Amino acid sequence: MNDAARTPSEDKLTRLVARARAAGPALSCAVVHPVDPASLAGAMEAAQAGLIRPVLVGPEARIRAAAAAAGIDLAGVAIEDVPHSHAAAERAVALAREGKAGALLKGSLHTDELMAAVVARDHGLRTERRVSHCFILDVPRYHKPLVVTDAAINIEPDLETKADIARNAIDLCRALGIGTPKLAVLAAVEVVTPKQPATIDAAALSKMADRGQIEGGIVDGPLAFDNAISLEAARSKHLTSPVAGDPDILLVPDLTSGNMLAKQLQYLAGAESAGIVVGARVPIALTSRAEGSRARLASCAVMKLATAMRVTKHGPG
Secondary structure, eight states, rough: OGGGGGOOOTHHHHHHHHHHHSSOEEEEEEOOOOOOOOHOOOOOOOOTTEEEEEEEEOOOHHHHHHHHHHHHOTTTTTEEEESSSHHHHHHHHHHHTTTSSSEEEOOSSSSHHHHHHHHHHSSSSEEEOEEEEEEEEETHHHHHHSEEESSSSSSSHHHHHHHHHHHHHHHHHHHHHHHOOEEEOSSSSOOOOSSSSSHHHHHHHHHHHHTTSOOOOOOOOEEEEEHHHHHHHHTTTTTTSTTTTSSSSESSSSHHHHHHHHHHHHHHHOEEEEEEEEESSSOOOOOOTTOOOHHHHHHHHEEEEEEHHHTTEEEEE
16 A cells, blocks of 8 residues: 555554654754765654754764755754764764763664664663664554564564563553553464474463563463454464454564564555664664655654653663
8 A cells, every 4th residue: 555545544654743743842863874865854854843853973074965965954953073884873872871862863874883882881872671673564454553573683582582572562552652552472373382482482471461570561472473463363263362353562583583574564565664772771763775754754753752751761671
């Protein structure tokens, strides 16, 4: 489904942007190495929408050249002049540590380079939780926004890491206005079997939620994708679940499966997406060059909502 085919009531990302615009003043945001027209234009569009107050961090001459190429006026926009992308990542993180930036927006640099500065032990933005990534997807055939996590940061998370991934996603959904998010822990099957360790982790996460070790949401698993998304599929397998047919969050077994799932929904099901890293001191948007302006705008909206609800102040579960 293309943009023109979406009615205002169906356009979930537009509703997120509208909610974020109404959530107080613009968020101070360090834009990391925006030296190409696309990343710079995305940041400035978010600024014009009242979502962020950008601080452009990178080589000033290259930033101004990108602005000239894109016809962007940088009058009044703060620029932190540093020599290269590595220095830009370090300076942006420093701005967040100093309280001068409430969020980070990735520009034209590799994700690994930015995240290395974010997770640095002495000068990074770590909290007591593991950081994780959330895709917020507007899937045309699904009735509400759908979060897929983690599809970008944690490659093969263990149980403890998955618990933090769950906590981060639940906190984010609460910031997006979902009172009690429903989280489906995905596996290939819906029964617990030692032959598939993902099912054991899923069962443990469900019990951890029952015992209050994961708070704020309803967690159930293992669930295969079909009986997580479709109540009819769950009923056909005689499966009773408080999440089946209505999840807000899909927690995937590993990065590979999550990345494939998110991109399949985007490229085959027409889903549009926003995405942020949570679990650090500030939210971080890892937009890619393949994403359009709507995705960048929506990611900034999600960051603003996350900050407004203090999602990045994590307690011990």
